[in-house]
Amino acid sequence: MATTKVIERKPLTFAEKTFLPQIATGLKTTFGNMLKKPITLQYPEERPVIPENYRGVPTLVKDPNGREKCVSCQLCEFVCPPKAIRITPGEIDAESEPDRAHVEKAPQEFEINMLRCIYCGFCEEVCPEEAIYLQDVFSLSGYSREEMINKKAKLYELGGTLPDKHYKWDKKKAAELGGNPEH
């Protein structure tokens, strides 16, 4: 239950009106703080600790077998509130990956415009393949607008490989748990 409480205002005492006690308390507080450990972080020499699940620069990741996880369903492109993502779907090369070609797709082009991205994390949240992750890169700069558009290669380079958190196919899970990642 909430109750109402009227805030009292006590008039200043004579001593307080002279400002002298205030100087004393003020200085005491300041000196007290001077003796404390500094809380400043000497960035960039010292780096902040980035918590797990931090929403940094969005990246594309590969699975432990080095395969592209993204199947270019374009859900992230759809959900992205500032429309930062642009995907051109493509086919998987039948020669190099015969078991996946004609089963899934892969992005032919995948661009994230970092001048538009607001790091909301929606792309990661909706992705049905866990292919796009906002990882821990938080500072990003470039000399031109083109440079700020992350292309597919750059996205994979930033993303690297992440272990599967969940398994899409039981077959894959069994193979990996059985010590044979190349199922």
Place this chain on the structure above:
Amino acid sequence: MATTNEISIGDLGARAGEAEEELKGESMALNIGPSHPTTHGVLRLLAELDGDIITKCEPVIGYLHRGDEKIAENMTYNQFVPYTDRLDYLAPLANNVAFAMAVEKLAALEVPERCQAIRVLCCELARISSHLLGIGVFGMDAGAWTVFMYTFTEREKLYTLFEELTGARFTTSYTRIGGVARDIPEGWLGRVTDFINGVLPVLDEIDKLLTRNRIFVDRTQGIGTISREDAIAYGLTGPNLRASGVDLDLRKDKPYLGYENYDFDVPVGTTGDCYDRYLLRAEEVRQSVCIIRQVIDTIPDGSFYAEDAKRIFSPPKEKVLTSMEALIQNFMITTEGPQIPAGEAYFEAENPKGALGFYVVSKGGGVPYRLKIRGPSFCSLSILDKLVPGHYMTDITVILGSLDFVMGECDR
């Protein structure tokens, strides 16, 4: 052929005297802003001065207008959540919650108790964060720089907590319609307790530096006094209203999120001047700390989202990856938006700056037909042309600081 004309400029001293005579009784127009450090955002004030006394003050707003309400009509309810971060960007978590609650009200959706408790935590932490900034900046406006440093140190710690909870320090985007984006991390509640234990001594310190400080008192008492009637007439809400002695707090009067289960005081001022508004904010931080303690002690187990709302909240990731129904559900909610029935609803939440209201009109489906935002800062600023005249030029900063507004929400 060039001609030379001789002109006489006469006695300069005498002419200056005449000019001064002419200027007497004339007021000076002064333009402050839109980019001025004391305006806490891109607010422009058109002031008219008679000597050092302000005779007229007209706020000019709109420099940060982004058309948020229109933007909302073109995206699903969930996609609008990041935009609510940018309303009152000093308390984004509280905005997220208010927006989600408004849409849920329209959908008549009850979120589970754990989700409610998490949201209360979010709101109160956001209140502490916003008030810490408000007090610090107000101190700075009145010439007390040190306080600002101390409050910012504490706020920094809060941001680390937000970062851990939501993934971002500032633009939290934490709520979804029907729940929150993720559950609280392991050990996070303990760190919140550490923080609130640490913030109380800092508040005492600020109290020592400001509350009984002659200079601060002289600069704030009796300045910018808003009468009870004016406060109501101008539609002020939040601390600015309560400082004028009106006992209205939506958490107490129209409880939501289970606020009725927590014990806390609603501080109310007596005078309505800048000093009262400062005292009130400081007290509200203490009360928020008290609420947070109770939430942490009683936080229920359970789900952090409404599990039965299958057409509103996307299923968890492991289900999306393993079950076909969940995958389809995920696609449907993402592309069509959370399915909200046709109708309209208005919901107001007690945000740090006052009552933030969302009026949602839906024709069914996942996109609002119309969304109206009622921002408390807009109303707080509307009183400026009544409040500021009669004060000295230097009081403008103090008055603005005490109103604690934010332009992101005023201009939207």
